[in-house]
Amino acid sequence: MLQQVPDGLFIAGQWRGASSGATFDVHDPATGHLLRTVASATPQDGVAALDAAVGAAADWAATAPRVRSEILRSAFDLLRRRREDFALLITLEMGKPLAEARAEVDYGGEFLRWFAEEAVRIAGRYGSTPEGRGRMLVTHHPVGPCYLITPWNFPLAMATRKIAPALAAGCTVVVKPAELTPLTTLLLATLLQQAGVPAGVVNIIPTAAAAVVSAPILADPRLRKLSFTGSTPVGQALLRQAADTVLRTSMELGGNAPFLVFEDADIDQAVTGAMAAKFRNSGEACTAANRFLVHRSVARDFTERIAERVAALQVGRGTLPGVSIGPLIDARAVTKVDSLVRNAIARHATVLVGGRPRPGPGSFYEPTVLTQVPDDSDVLAQEIFGPVVAVTVFDDEDEAVRLANATESGLAAYVWTKDLARVQRMIDRLETGMLGVNVGVLSNAAAPFGGIKRSGLGREGGPEGIAEYLTTKYTMTPEP
Numbered sequence: 155m156l157q158q159v160p161d162g163l164f165i166a167g168q169w170r171g172a173s174s175g176a177t178f179d180v181h182d183p184a185t186g187h188l189l190r191t192v193a194s195a196t197p198q199d200g201v202a203a204l205d206a207a208v209g210a211a212a213d214w215a216a217t218a219p220r221v222r223s224e225i226l227r228s229a230f231d232l233l234r235r236r237r238e239d240f241a242l243l244i245t246l247e248m249g250k251p252l253a254e255a256r257a258e259v260d261y262g263g264e265f266l267r268w269f270a271e272e273a274v275r276i277a278g279r280y281g282s283t284p285e286g287r288g289r290m291l292v293t294h295h296p297v298g299p300c301y302l303i304t305p306w307n308f309p310l311a312m313a314t315r316k317i318a319p320a321l322a323a324g325c326t327v328v329v330k331p332a333e334l335t336p337l338t339t340l341l342l343a344t345l346l347q348q349a350g351v352p353a354g355v356v357n358i359i360p361t362a363a364a365a366v367v368s369a370p371i372l373a374d375p376r377l378r379k380l381s382f383t384g385s386t387p388v389g390q391a392l393l394r395q396a397a398d399t400v401l402r403t404s405m406e407l408g409g410n411a412p413f414l415v416f417e418d419a420d421i422d423q424a425v426t427g428a429m430a431a432k433f434r435n436s437g438e439a440c441t442a443a444n445r446f447l448v449h450r451s452v453a454r455d456f457t458e459r460i461a462e463r464v465a466a467l468q469v470g471r472g473t474l475p476g477v478s479i480g481p482l483i484d485a486r487a488v489t490k491v492d493s494l495v496r497n498a499i500a501r502h503a504t505v506l507v508g509g510r511p512r513p514g515p516g517s518f519y520e521p522t523v524l525t526q527v528p529d530d531s532d533v534l535a536q537e538i539f540g541p542v543v544a545v546t547v548f549d550d551e552d553e554a555v556r557l558a559n560a561t562e563s564g565l566a567a568y569v570w571t572k573d574l575a576r577v578q579r580m581i582d583r584l585e586t587g588m589l590g591v592n593v594g595v596l597s598n599a600a601a602p603f604g605g606i607k608r609s610g611l612g613r614e615g616g617p618e619g620i621a622e623y624l625t626t627k628y629t630m631t632p633e634p
């Protein structure tokens with residue numbers, strides 16, 4: 155399987171090594187074993203990839219929307235046929251259990267299908283000006299060459315969520331996958347080529363030197379758009395660079411999702427939802443429930459039930475049957491999660507389950523439940539990105555909302571209640587880009603994914619997702 159994965163840079167439809175000959179290693183986080191050594195792009199290679207994207211831009215923008223659509227649709231069909239290959243590769247390089255990797259292939263594929271459908275629906279408007287002296291025509295055009303930077307937690311879906319709307323809109327792209335998980339994107343390149351994506355329309359530059367390779371691309375006035383998914387500090391640094399060329403940006407940054415369980419919730423369902431919201435991807439998702447805020451009257455019941463479920467989770471290599479929690483992405487991630495847990499314990503939080511790294515090879519952390527977590531704990535302030543449930547208690551709705559909003563993040567929130575009026579109040583009052591009501595998983599290719607506050611700018615998915623790659627032009631003509 156790994157032999158099918160290219161190990162080069164994909165520029166102008168060709169596979170090549172780095173101009174310096176540099177390479178870097180990709181490891182399996184479950185074992186620490188080397189999976190593959192791939193070319194590491196230099197700044198010159200990055201600019202060569204942008205040259206290719208710029209060179210292909212005019213033809214691709216002029217390609218009929220129906221043709222762009224059918225290429226994306228064909229990529230969707232090919233991906234569906236190669237579901238097992240992609241799932242295995244995701245599990246190998248990222249660690250998630252195979253069942254979740256298959257779900258990622260399905261989810262990632264949906265962006266190809268959805269934007270294949272959107273490519274032929276790019277519309278404008280036409281009308282008279284209010285005072286009746288002219289006609290106005292509003293049209294949408296591809297923004298131009300785009301730079302797409304993706305994270306390691308969903309190696310396929312984060313790539314298709316950016317590439318598909320860009321291509322549907324008529325844009326060409328340079329993709330820089332995360333250095334921890336470049337293999338899935340490289341395999342995706344072969345599939346896109348097979349689907350008929352012309353040379354130069356998609357270029358892929360894995361690199362171990364993200365910052366130095368990205369800088370000249372971002373500074374180049376031919377680049378017209380940056381779409382980034384990753385941590386808030388890196389997003390902020392990129393926004394500063396984008397200021398120099400007034401670059402269009404879409405930013406999907408960190409989250410700190412509250413998971414609110416009200417006194418009238420169905421606790422059984424809330425526990426099941428909590429398991430999905432917390433433990434999908436071992437908690438390595440920006441939409442992962444980060445703070446469990448539970449009404450005092452149901453806190454004990456909720457916590458006991460979730461502790462029982464967490465204690466039964468099987469941790470191990472994602473390729474093994476029955477495993478539902480894979481490794482974290484690397485040793486650094488384990489250290490970070492553990493320091494958050496240690497900080498909470500030092501503040502007198504109680505550990506009900508887990509609370510430690512798992513010894514042995516691979517970067518595993520025990521699924522953990524903490525209760526009585528004090529408000530000033532780091533585990534509530536920071537994005538955990540690991541399998542840790544942190545429970546705190548509230549007494550009324552106002553307090554719940556105040557705690558939920560007490561963060562600079564505003565990506566996702568989850569609410570469990572049977573009270574419709576309360577749901578409507580939560581829609582108004584929670585500072586979030588996405589809200590799950592009595593559901594534990596929100597993401598959908600047809601819906602606008604994104605956050606407010608420091609969680610980012612722009613939306614991915616849905617009709618909003620293609621708009622990020624289009625500019626708006628207004629034309630005035632005289633009234634005939």
Ligand code: ADP
Binds near residue numbers: 331
């Ligand atoms: P994480 O901390 O979860 O690894 P990052 O924000 O560091 O998230 O990484 C997300 C993506 O951003 C990766 O593809 C990474 O290579 C890239 N990246 C990190 N730092 C920079 C930078 N200074 N310039 C451009 N890309 C970067």
